[in-house]
Amino acid sequence: MDRRQQKTQQAIFKAFDRLLEKKRFEDISIKDIAEEANIGRSTFYAHFETKADLMDAVCSEIFTHVLSITIPTEQSHDFSTSETSLKNRLIHILHHLKDNGSTTKGVFASGDGQLFLHYFGEYLKEMFNPYVSTIYIQVPDDYVLNHMVTGFAATVNWWLQGGFSPTPEMVADYFMQVNGFVTITKISQ
Amino acid sequence: MDRRQQKTQQAIFKAFDRLLEKKRFEDISIKDIAEEANIGRSTFYAHFETKADLMDAVCSEIFTHVLSITIPTEQSHDFSTSETSLKNRLIHILHHLKDNGSTTKGVFASGDGQLFLHYFGEYLKEMFNPYVSTIYIQVPDDYVLNHMVTGFAATVNWWLQGGFSPTPEMVADYFMQVNGFVTITKISQ
DNA sequence: ACATAATTGCACGTTGTGTTCAATAACTTA
DNA sequence: TAAGTTATTGAACACAACGTGCAATTATGT
Structure with a gap:
Protein backbone atom coordinates (compact mmCIF):
# COMPACT_ATOMS: atom_id res chain seq x y z
CA MET A 1 0.00 0.00 0.00
CA GLU A 49 -17.56 7.66 1.84
CA THR A 50 -19.14 9.19 4.92
CA LYS A 51 -18.45 10.03 8.53
CA ALA A 52 -20.31 6.88 9.55
CA ASP A 53 -17.93 4.92 7.35
CA LEU A 54 -15.03 6.16 9.39
CA MET A 55 -16.80 5.23 12.60
CA ASP A 56 -17.41 1.81 11.12
CA ALA A 57 -13.71 1.38 10.51
CA VAL A 58 -12.85 2.50 14.02
CA CYS A 59 -15.39 0.15 15.57
CA SER A 60 -14.39 -2.85 13.53
CA GLU A 61 -10.80 -2.14 14.45
CA ILE A 62 -11.63 -2.27 18.15
CA PHE A 63 -13.76 -5.31 17.49
CA THR A 64 -10.94 -7.10 15.71
CA HIS A 65 -8.59 -6.44 18.60
CA VAL A 66 -10.98 -7.60 21.25
CA LEU A 67 -11.75 -10.66 19.20
CA SER A 68 -8.12 -11.60 18.74
CA ILE A 69 -7.49 -11.21 22.44
CA THR A 70 -10.43 -13.14 23.78
CA ILE A 71 -11.19 -15.89 21.31
CA PRO A 72 -8.00 -17.90 21.82
CA THR A 73 -8.82 -18.13 25.52
CA GLU A 74 -11.74 -20.39 24.79
CA GLN A 75 -10.36 -23.88 24.90
CA SER A 76 -11.77 -25.42 28.02
CA HIS A 77 -15.21 -26.96 27.88
CA ASP A 78 -15.09 -28.04 31.45
CA PHE A 79 -18.30 -26.94 33.13
CA SER A 80 -16.68 -26.18 36.45
CA THR A 81 -14.46 -23.60 34.82
CA SER A 82 -16.95 -22.28 32.30
CA GLU A 83 -17.94 -19.38 34.49
CA THR A 84 -14.42 -18.35 35.25
CA SER A 85 -13.64 -18.66 31.57
CA LEU A 86 -16.46 -16.27 30.75
CA LYS A 87 -15.33 -13.95 33.48
CA ASN A 88 -11.79 -14.01 32.19
CA ARG A 89 -12.92 -13.16 28.73
CA LEU A 90 -14.91 -10.25 30.08
CA ILE A 91 -11.90 -9.08 32.05
CA HIS A 92 -9.80 -9.21 28.91
CA ILE A 93 -12.34 -7.14 27.02
CA LEU A 94 -12.58 -4.60 29.82
CA HIS A 95 -8.81 -4.26 30.01
CA HIS A 96 -8.64 -3.60 26.33
CA LEU A 97 -11.43 -1.02 26.45
CA LYS A 98 -9.74 0.76 29.33
CA ASP A 99 -6.45 0.89 27.43
CA ASN A 100 -8.24 2.51 24.51
CA GLY A 101 -10.07 4.84 26.85
CA SER A 102 -10.63 7.85 24.64
CA THR A 103 -11.72 5.80 21.66
CA THR A 104 -14.02 3.75 23.85
CA LYS A 105 -15.56 6.94 25.17
CA GLY A 106 -16.00 8.25 21.66
CA VAL A 107 -17.71 5.11 20.49
CA PHE A 108 -20.07 5.18 23.41
CA ALA A 109 -20.74 8.88 23.22
CA SER A 110 -22.41 8.46 19.87
CA GLY A 111 -25.63 6.89 20.95
CA ASP A 112 -24.99 5.20 24.24
CA GLY A 113 -23.15 2.26 22.83
CA GLN A 114 -25.40 1.83 19.84
CA LEU A 115 -22.49 1.32 17.52
CA PHE A 116 -20.61 -0.71 20.07
CA LEU A 117 -23.60 -2.98 20.26
CA HIS A 118 -23.88 -3.17 16.51
CA TYR A 119 -20.33 -4.36 16.10
CA PHE A 120 -19.96 -6.42 19.23
CA GLY A 121 -23.52 -7.66 19.29
CA GLU A 122 -22.98 -10.79 17.26
CA TYR A 123 -19.75 -11.56 19.02
CA LEU A 124 -21.19 -10.98 22.47
CA LYS A 125 -24.21 -13.06 21.57
CA GLU A 126 -21.98 -15.95 20.61
CA MET A 127 -20.07 -15.50 23.81
CA PHE A 128 -23.11 -15.40 26.08
CA ASN A 129 -25.24 -17.88 24.20
CA PRO A 130 -23.92 -21.06 25.85
CA TYR A 131 -24.84 -19.72 29.27
CA VAL A 132 -28.30 -18.41 28.54
CA SER A 133 -30.44 -21.50 28.80
CA THR A 134 -28.78 -22.62 32.01
CA ILE A 135 -29.79 -19.63 34.07
CA TYR A 136 -33.38 -18.49 33.82
CA ILE A 137 -35.57 -21.31 32.67
CA GLN A 138 -38.84 -19.41 32.84
CA VAL A 139 -37.68 -16.61 30.59
CA PRO A 140 -37.28 -16.72 26.78
CA ASP A 141 -33.71 -17.32 25.71
CA ASP A 142 -33.63 -14.41 23.32
CA TYR A 143 -34.76 -12.07 26.07
CA VAL A 144 -32.03 -13.28 28.39
CA LEU A 145 -29.45 -13.03 25.64
CA ASN A 146 -30.52 -9.49 24.80
CA HIS A 147 -30.47 -8.67 28.47
CA MET A 148 -26.90 -9.82 28.83
CA VAL A 149 -25.59 -8.14 25.71
CA THR A 150 -27.20 -4.78 26.44
CA GLY A 151 -26.35 -5.22 30.10
CA PHE A 152 -22.70 -5.61 29.29
CA ALA A 153 -22.78 -2.49 27.14
CA ALA A 154 -24.49 -0.63 29.99
CA THR A 155 -21.82 -1.91 32.33
CA VAL A 156 -19.02 -0.59 30.15
CA ASN A 157 -20.85 2.72 29.84
CA TRP A 158 -21.27 2.97 33.60
CA TRP A 159 -17.63 2.12 34.05
CA LEU A 160 -16.23 4.71 31.67
CA GLN A 161 -18.56 7.39 32.99
CA GLY A 162 -17.05 6.79 36.38
CA GLY A 163 -13.60 7.24 34.88
CA PHE A 164 -12.78 3.50 34.74
CA SER A 165 -12.20 3.61 38.49
CA PRO A 166 -12.97 0.06 39.63
CA THR A 167 -10.62 -2.57 38.26
CA PRO A 168 -11.71 -4.67 35.28
CA GLU A 169 -11.78 -7.64 37.64
CA MET A 170 -14.25 -5.92 39.93
CA VAL A 171 -16.44 -4.75 37.08
CA ALA A 172 -16.57 -8.23 35.61
CA ASP A 173 -17.51 -9.50 39.03
CA TYR A 174 -20.38 -7.02 39.33
CA PHE A 175 -21.65 -8.06 35.95
CA MET A 176 -21.43 -11.75 36.79
CA GLN A 177 -23.31 -11.32 40.04
CA VAL A 178 -26.03 -9.17 38.62
CA ASN A 179 -26.64 -11.64 35.80
CA GLY A 180 -27.17 -14.65 37.98
CA PHE A 181 -23.74 -16.21 37.63
CA VAL A 182 -23.47 -16.64 41.37
CA THR A 183 -24.44 -19.15 43.95
CA ILE A 184 -26.06 -16.80 46.40
CA THR A 185 -28.16 -13.93 45.18
CA LYS A 186 -30.79 -12.44 47.33
CA ILE A 187 -34.39 -12.90 47.99
CA SER A 188 -37.35 -10.60 48.37
CA GLN A 189 -36.23 -9.18 51.68
CA MET B 1 -54.63 29.76 24.47
CA GLU B 49 -36.64 26.13 18.56
CA THR B 50 -35.25 22.94 17.12
CA LYS B 51 -36.21 19.44 16.14
CA ALA B 52 -34.79 18.19 19.44
CA ASP B 53 -37.12 20.60 21.20
CA LEU B 54 -40.07 18.89 19.63
CA MET B 55 -38.74 15.52 20.67
CA ASP B 56 -38.34 16.89 24.17
CA ALA B 57 -41.97 17.88 24.25
CA VAL B 58 -43.07 14.47 22.98
CA CYS B 59 -40.96 12.66 25.53
CA SER B 60 -42.05 14.75 28.46
CA GLU B 61 -45.64 14.20 27.37
CA ILE B 62 -45.19 10.43 27.50
CA PHE B 63 -43.33 10.81 30.75
CA THR B 64 -46.13 12.85 32.29
CA HIS B 65 -48.67 10.24 31.29
CA VAL B 66 -46.70 7.34 32.66
CA LEU B 67 -46.06 9.26 35.83
CA SER B 68 -49.71 10.09 36.40
CA ILE B 69 -50.67 6.50 35.87
CA THR B 70 -48.11 4.84 38.06
CA ILE B 71 -47.40 7.19 40.91
CA PRO B 72 -50.82 6.98 42.60
CA THR B 73 -50.42 3.21 42.85
CA GLU B 74 -47.67 3.63 45.39
CA GLN B 75 -49.38 3.64 48.74
CA SER B 76 -48.42 0.38 50.38
CA HIS B 77 -45.17 0.14 52.25
CA ASP B 78 -45.77 -3.42 53.22
CA PHE B 79 -42.65 -5.38 52.41
CA SER B 80 -44.51 -8.51 51.47
CA THR B 81 -46.32 -6.70 48.68
CA SER B 82 -43.49 -4.41 47.64
CA GLU B 83 -42.43 -6.68 44.81
CA THR B 84 -45.89 -7.06 43.39
CA SER B 85 -46.31 -3.33 43.72
CA LEU B 86 -43.19 -2.79 41.66
CA LYS B 87 -44.34 -5.37 39.19
CA ASN B 88 -47.72 -3.72 38.89
CA ARG B 89 -46.16 -0.38 38.23
CA LEU B 90 -44.00 -1.89 35.53
CA ILE B 91 -47.07 -3.52 34.01
CA HIS B 92 -48.84 -0.17 33.99
CA ILE B 93 -45.93 1.46 32.24
CA LEU B 94 -45.71 -1.33 29.69
CA HIS B 95 -49.42 -1.11 28.95
CA HIS B 96 -49.12 2.58 28.36
CA LEU B 97 -46.12 2.20 26.10
CA LYS B 98 -47.90 -0.46 24.09
CA ASP B 99 -50.95 1.76 23.65
CA ASN B 100 -48.72 4.52 22.31
CA GLY B 101 -46.91 2.03 20.13
CA SER B 102 -45.84 4.20 17.24
CA THR B 103 -44.65 7.02 19.45
CA THR B 104 -42.79 4.59 21.67
CA LYS B 105 -41.08 3.15 18.62
CA GLY B 106 -40.15 6.62 17.45
CA VAL B 107 -38.65 7.55 20.78
CA PHE B 108 -36.62 4.37 20.86
CA ALA B 109 -35.58 4.55 17.24
CA SER B 110 -33.63 7.72 17.93
CA GLY B 111 -30.71 6.28 19.79
CA ASP B 112 -31.84 3.01 21.32
CA GLY B 113 -33.81 4.55 24.14
CA GLN B 114 -31.32 7.27 24.85
CA LEU B 115 -34.02 9.88 25.09
CA PHE B 116 -36.33 7.51 26.90
CA LEU B 117 -33.63 7.06 29.48
CA HIS B 118 -32.98 10.76 29.69
CA TYR B 119 -36.59 11.52 30.48
CA PHE B 120 -37.53 8.45 32.47
CA GLY B 121 -34.16 8.01 34.09
CA GLU B 122 -34.82 10.04 37.19
CA TYR B 123 -38.26 8.60 37.59
CA LEU B 124 -37.11 5.03 37.07
CA LYS B 125 -34.27 5.57 39.46
CA GLU B 126 -36.67 6.70 42.14
CA MET B 127 -38.83 3.73 41.41
CA PHE B 128 -36.04 1.16 41.57
CA ASN B 129 -34.00 2.78 44.31
CA PRO B 130 -35.80 1.21 47.29
CA TYR B 131 -35.10 -2.27 45.98
CA VAL B 132 -31.47 -1.85 45.03
CA SER B 133 -29.69 -2.37 48.30
CA THR B 134 -31.79 -5.40 49.19
CA ILE B 135 -30.69 -7.52 46.26
CA TYR B 136 -27.00 -7.63 45.50
CA ILE B 137 -24.99 -6.76 48.54
CA GLN B 138 -21.58 -7.26 47.02
CA VAL B 139 -22.23 -4.85 44.16
CA PRO B 140 -22.23 -1.02 44.33
CA ASP B 141 -25.71 0.43 44.59
CA ASP B 142 -25.25 2.84 41.72
CA TYR B 143 -24.16 0.01 39.46
CA VAL B 144 -27.22 -2.03 40.34
CA LEU B 145 -29.46 0.98 39.87
CA ASN B 146 -27.95 1.74 36.49
CA HIS B 147 -28.28 -1.90 35.59
CA MET B 148 -31.99 -1.89 36.35
CA VAL B 149 -32.78 1.37 34.63
CA THR B 150 -30.92 0.51 31.44
CA GLY B 151 -32.18 -3.04 31.71
CA PHE B 152 -35.74 -1.85 31.74
CA ALA B 153 -35.12 0.31 28.70
CA ALA B 154 -33.54 -2.67 26.96
CA THR B 155 -36.55 -4.73 27.90
CA VAL B 156 -38.95 -2.27 26.35
CA ASN B 157 -36.78 -2.11 23.26
CA TRP B 158 -36.70 -5.90 22.96
CA TRP B 159 -40.45 -5.97 23.43
CA LEU B 160 -41.31 -3.42 20.76
CA GLN B 161 -38.87 -4.94 18.31
CA GLY B 162 -40.78 -8.17 18.68
CA GLY B 163 -43.98 -6.29 17.91
CA PHE B 164 -45.18 -6.13 21.53
CA SER B 165 -46.11 -9.80 21.29
CA PRO B 166 -45.84 -11.06 24.86
CA THR B 167 -48.30 -9.48 27.26
CA PRO B 168 -47.14 -6.67 29.54
CA GLU B 169 -47.61 -9.05 32.45
CA MET B 170 -45.23 -11.57 30.94
CA VAL B 171 -42.66 -8.96 30.05
CA ALA B 172 -42.74 -7.54 33.56
CA ASP B 173 -42.28 -11.06 34.85
CA TYR B 174 -39.24 -11.65 32.68
CA PHE B 175 -37.74 -8.42 33.91
CA MET B 176 -38.41 -9.26 37.53
CA GLN B 177 -36.83 -12.69 37.24
CA VAL B 178 -33.78 -11.54 35.40
CA ASN B 179 -33.15 -8.83 37.97
CA GLY B 180 -33.14 -11.05 40.96
CA PHE B 181 -36.66 -10.41 42.23
CA VAL B 182 -37.29 -14.10 42.65
CA THR B 183 -36.77 -16.76 45.24
CA ILE B 184 -35.05 -19.32 43.06
CA THR B 185 -32.64 -18.24 40.40
CA LYS B 186 -30.11 -20.66 39.13
CA ILE B 187 -26.71 -21.76 40.07
CA SER B 188 -23.58 -22.44 38.13
CA GLN B 189 -24.84 -25.81 36.91
C1' DA C 1 14.13 9.20 -14.56
C1' DC C 2 9.48 7.89 -15.57
C1' DA C 3 5.03 6.19 -15.19
C1' DT C 4 1.67 5.77 -11.70
C1' DA C 5 -1.16 7.17 -8.12
C1' DA C 6 -2.40 10.14 -4.19
C1' DT C 7 -3.21 14.72 -2.68
C1' DT C 8 -4.80 19.29 -3.12
C1' DG C 9 -7.73 23.23 -3.57
C1' DC C 10 -11.24 25.20 -5.87
C1' DA C 11 -15.79 25.36 -7.86
C1' DC C 12 -20.41 23.87 -8.12
C1' DG C 13 -25.06 22.24 -6.91
C1' DT C 14 -27.79 20.55 -3.19
C1' DT C 15 -29.97 20.32 1.21
C1' DG C 16 -30.98 21.85 5.71
C1' DT C 17 -30.83 25.42 9.31
C1' DG C 18 -32.36 29.53 11.56
C1' DT C 19 -33.81 34.48 11.08
C1' DT C 20 -36.38 38.41 9.40
C1' DC C 21 -40.29 40.79 7.75
C1' DA C 22 -44.38 42.56 5.66
C1' DA C 23 -48.87 40.92 4.30
C1' DT C 24 -52.72 38.27 5.47
C1' DA C 25 -55.81 35.65 8.12
C1' DA C 26 -57.96 34.24 12.46
C1' DC C 27 -59.01 34.99 17.03
C1' DT C 28 -60.58 37.52 21.48
C1' DT C 29 -63.07 40.66 23.84
C1' DA C 30 -65.44 44.67 24.64
C1' DT D 1 -70.10 43.45 15.10
C1' DA D 2 -66.12 46.31 15.17
C1' DA D 3 -61.42 46.98 16.69
C1' DG D 4 -57.26 45.58 18.37
C1' DT D 5 -54.32 41.77 19.01
C1' DT D 6 -51.93 37.76 17.67
C1' DA D 7 -50.76 33.77 14.75
C1' DT D 8 -49.66 32.27 10.27
C1' DT D 9 -47.64 32.57 5.86
C1' DG D 10 -44.29 32.66 2.24
C1' DA D 11 -40.49 34.63 0.47
C1' DA D 12 -35.83 36.20 1.04
C1' DC D 13 -31.40 35.95 3.16
C1' DA D 14 -27.06 34.23 5.19
C1' DC D 15 -24.80 30.26 6.59
C1' DA D 16 -22.91 25.62 7.22
C1' DA D 17 -22.22 21.07 5.63
C1' DC D 18 -22.46 17.56 2.21
C1' DG D 19 -20.84 15.18 -1.87
C1' DT D 20 -18.86 15.50 -6.62
C1' DG D 21 -15.75 16.76 -10.30
C1' DC D 22 -11.45 18.15 -12.13
C1' DA D 23 -7.00 19.91 -13.41
C1' DA D 24 -2.59 20.91 -11.25
C1' DT D 25 0.71 19.37 -8.16
C1' DT D 26 3.37 16.26 -5.50
C1' DA D 27 5.04 11.88 -3.69
C1' DT D 28 5.80 7.08 -4.59
C1' DG D 29 7.47 2.60 -6.49
C1' DT D 30 10.22 0.52 -9.90
Missing part, protein backbone atom coordinates in the same frame (compact mmCIF):
# COMPACT_ATOMS: atom_id res chain seq x y z
CA ASP A 2 1.16 3.48 -0.84
CA ARG A 3 2.93 5.19 2.00
CA ARG A 4 0.82 8.29 1.42
CA GLN A 5 -2.37 6.36 1.98
CA GLN A 6 -1.10 4.91 5.23
CA LYS A 7 -0.13 8.34 6.44
CA THR A 8 -3.44 9.96 5.70
CA GLN A 9 -5.36 7.00 7.09
CA GLN A 10 -3.49 7.23 10.35
CA ALA A 11 -3.82 11.00 10.36
CA ILE A 12 -7.58 10.65 9.94
CA PHE A 13 -7.90 8.04 12.67
CA LYS A 14 -5.82 10.05 15.09
CA ALA A 15 -7.64 13.26 14.29
CA PHE A 16 -10.94 11.49 14.78
CA ASP A 17 -9.80 10.14 18.14
CA ARG A 18 -8.67 13.58 19.19
CA LEU A 19 -11.95 15.15 18.15
CA LEU A 20 -13.96 12.47 19.91
CA GLU A 21 -12.35 13.55 23.16
CA LYS A 22 -13.77 17.03 22.70
CA LYS A 23 -16.99 16.61 20.75
CA ARG A 24 -19.73 14.12 20.21
CA PHE A 25 -19.72 12.16 16.96
CA GLU A 26 -22.77 14.04 15.72
CA ASP A 27 -21.06 17.39 16.18
CA ILE A 28 -17.95 16.51 14.23
CA SER A 29 -17.99 17.57 10.59
CA ILE A 30 -15.84 16.18 7.82
CA LYS A 31 -14.30 19.61 7.53
CA ASP A 32 -13.32 19.33 11.21
CA ILE A 33 -11.67 15.98 10.64
CA ALA A 34 -9.82 17.17 7.56
CA GLU A 35 -8.53 20.24 9.37
CA GLU A 36 -7.53 18.30 12.47
CA ALA A 37 -5.80 15.70 10.31
CA ASN A 38 -4.24 18.45 8.25
CA ILE A 39 -5.41 17.04 4.95
CA GLY A 40 -7.64 18.29 2.16
CA ARG A 41 -11.33 17.70 2.52
CA SER A 42 -11.47 15.89 -0.80
CA THR A 43 -8.75 13.55 0.43
CA PHE A 44 -11.07 12.40 3.16
CA TYR A 45 -13.57 11.37 0.53
CA ALA A 46 -10.86 9.37 -1.21
CA HIS A 47 -10.67 7.21 1.90
CA PHE A 48 -14.16 7.15 3.37
CA ASP B 2 -55.33 30.79 20.95
CA ARG B 3 -57.18 28.16 19.00
CA ARG B 4 -54.74 28.52 16.14
CA GLN B 5 -51.81 27.64 18.35
CA GLN B 6 -53.53 24.52 19.60
CA LYS B 7 -54.30 23.44 16.06
CA THR B 8 -50.79 23.85 14.79
CA GLN B 9 -49.32 22.25 17.90
CA GLN B 10 -51.48 19.19 17.42
CA ALA B 11 -50.78 19.19 13.70
CA ILE B 12 -47.06 19.21 14.42
CA PHE B 13 -47.28 16.42 16.99
CA LYS B 14 -49.40 14.25 14.74
CA ALA B 15 -47.18 14.89 11.74
CA PHE B 16 -44.15 14.02 13.83
CA ASP B 17 -45.76 10.80 14.99
CA ARG B 18 -46.65 9.88 11.43
CA LEU B 19 -43.14 10.60 10.22
CA LEU B 20 -41.59 8.61 13.06
CA GLU B 21 -43.43 5.57 11.76
CA LYS B 22 -41.65 5.91 8.43
CA LYS B 23 -38.30 7.48 9.21
CA ARG B 24 -35.76 7.71 11.96
CA PHE B 25 -35.60 10.92 13.97
CA GLU B 26 -32.28 11.85 12.41
CA ASP B 27 -33.68 11.60 8.91
CA ILE B 28 -36.65 13.88 9.51
CA SER B 29 -36.13 17.50 8.52
CA ILE B 30 -38.11 20.46 9.76
CA LYS B 31 -39.29 20.95 6.21
CA ASP B 32 -40.66 17.40 6.33
CA ILE B 33 -42.55 18.11 9.52
CA ALA B 34 -43.95 21.39 8.21
CA GLU B 35 -45.12 19.76 5.01
CA GLU B 36 -46.62 16.76 6.77
CA ALA B 37 -48.35 19.07 9.25
CA ASN B 38 -49.42 21.33 6.41
CA ILE B 39 -48.04 24.47 7.97
CA GLY B 40 -45.42 27.01 7.00
CA ARG B 41 -41.88 26.24 7.95
CA SER B 42 -41.57 29.52 9.82
CA THR B 43 -44.61 28.56 11.85
CA PHE B 44 -42.71 25.59 13.17
CA TYR B 45 -40.06 27.91 14.50
CA ALA B 46 -42.76 29.91 16.26
CA HIS B 47 -43.51 26.82 18.32
CA PHE B 48 -40.20 24.98 18.71
